[in-house]
Amino acid sequence: MSATIQSIEAILVDIPTIRPHQLSMTTMAIQTMVIVRMKDSNGIEGLGEATTIGGLAYGPESPESVKLTIDTYFAPLLLGQPADNINTLRVRLDASTRGNNLAKSAIETALLDMLGKRLNRPLSDLLGGAIHQHIPVLWTLASGDTAKDIDEAQSLIAAKRHCDFKLKIGSRALMDDVRHVAAIKAAVGDSASVRVDVNQAWDEATAAKGMAELQAAGIDLVEQPTPMKDLAALVRLSVKFHLPILADEAVSDATDMFSLASAGFAGAVALKISKAGGPLRALEVATVASAAGIGLYGGTLLEGTIGSVAALHAWSTLEKIHWGTEMFGPLLMKDDIVVNRLNFHDNGVALPTGPGLGVDIDEDKLTYYRRK
Ligand code: MUC
Numbered sequence: 001m002s003a004t005i006q007s008i009e010a011i012l013v014d015i016p017t018i019r020p021h022q023l024s025m026t027t028m029a030i031q032t033m034v035i036v037r038m039k040d041s042n043g044i045e046g047l048g049e050a051t052t053i054g055g056l057a058y059g060p061e062s063p064e065s066v067k068l069t070i071d072t073y074f075a076p077l078l079l080g081q082p083a084d085n086i087n088t089l090r091v092r093l094d095a096s097t098r099g100n101n102l103a104k105s106a107i108e109t110a111l112l113d114m115l116g117k118r119l120n121r122p123l124s125d126l127l128g129g130a131i132h133q134h135i136p137v138l139w140t141l142a143s144g145d146t147a148k149d150i151d152e153a154q155s156l157i158a159a160k161r162h163c164d165f166k167l168k169i170g171s172r173a174l175m176d177d178v179r180h181v182a183a184i185k186a187a188v189g190d191s192a193s194v195r196v197d198v199n200q201a202w203d204e205a206t207a208a209k210g211m212a213e214l215q216a217a218g219i220d221l222v223e224q225p226t227p228m229k230d231l232a233a234l235v236r237l238s239v240k241f242h243l244p245i246l247a248d249e250a251v252s253d254a255t256d257m258f259s260l261a262s263a264g265f266a267g268a269v270a271l272k273i274s275k276a277g278g279p280l281r282a283l284e285v286a287t288v289a290s291a292a293g294i295g296l297y298g299g300t301l302l303e304g305t306i307g308s309v310a311a312l313h314a315w316s317t318l319e320k321i322h323w324g325t326e327m328f329g330p331l332l333m334k335d336d337i338v339v340n341r342l343n344f345h346d347n348g349v350a351l352p353t354g355p356g357l358g359v360d361i362d363e364d365k366l367t368y369y370r371r372k
């Protein structure tokens with residue numbers, strides 16, 4: 001049953017976080033999601049999400065700019081078009097819009113959700129089929145307070161909700177950060193993997209000292225220590241230390257992955273549907289990374305359930321997710337706008353079943369949290 005795209009709505013949704021989330025570039029107290037609702041000519045609805053961190057603190061697209069891009073530029077290109085050929089629609093958007101991968105990711109997700117519902121198949125089937133039904137998920141400790149982070153980690157380990165932790169560092173003096181990280185690692189012990197995300201805050205010399213200290217403290221992975229455009233620094237650090245580096249901001253799409261890999265980078269990459277421009281595009285990054293022997297990690301921009309589930313469907317199709325995932329975004333928010341929340345258990349999350357994403361909007365919650 002063929003269908004055309006009848007309507008597209010981009011909705012700003014603001015939900016407070018359960019505690020302040022401190023990163024090197026901002027402290028978050030509210031998360032703003034852009035939720036896309038798309039309908040086809042048969043009345044089938046596709047959902048998508050574009051979410052970033054701290055307005056414009058993290059990257060060049062803000063929630064408000066994503067909404068404007070979708071309403072003003074994408075909707076006229078998509079309305080009335082056949083809904084099921086996602087590649088053709090993507091070429092159409094790319095021909096008239098450079099970048100704006102967050103907005104493109106929400107659209108690609110909504111198209112995939114609609115197609116899955118039309119075919120009565122889960123989204124992962126459209127990507128070749130899920131290999132994993134349960135996917136490991138770590139937790140980010142970022143309260144800004146060492147003792148609180150230790151308490152948080154210990155109760156999550158006891159509840160078997162998470163056994164791996166990422167610490168957000170880079171906003172304080174190097175040795176203050178090192179003491180903070182080492183204290184948490186000493187408290188959780190060897191059963192938990194502790195990694196850090198510097199979010200580009202260090203120059204190369206600081207990173208070299210920092211990595212030596214973190215290696216000695218038993219840290220497993222250092223994410224994006226240096227500025228995203230300085231690929232040479234990332235390559236040099238990855239060769240110098242056996243403590244592996246996770247490239248995050250430096251790699252959005254498959255071309256970025258190829259550039260970094262061909263420059264000699266050894267380590268791992270954080271795949272994100274938002275950076276790449278959708279689940280299909282994120283899997284292209286994974287293919288290039290795997291061909292170059294670079295490890296995979298399922299990353300987030302702290303999306304709510306819709307964006308997290310879209311990513312989980314993509315990660316579920318990867319044979320090996322070497323460093324697990326961080327799809328905990330919905331748990332960082334005080335509330336949700338979906339009917340069935342994700343089932344986090346045994347240090348991971350269950351992949352939703354059901355057609356498309358397998359997610360339904362809670363209309364009352366959406367009405368309550370949408371920006372007036
Ligand atoms: C990032 O840079 O990785 C992911 C988890 C988290 O706490 O922040 C994000 C962004």
Ligand code: MG
Pocket residue numbers: 197199223224248249270
């Ligand atoms: Mg990161």
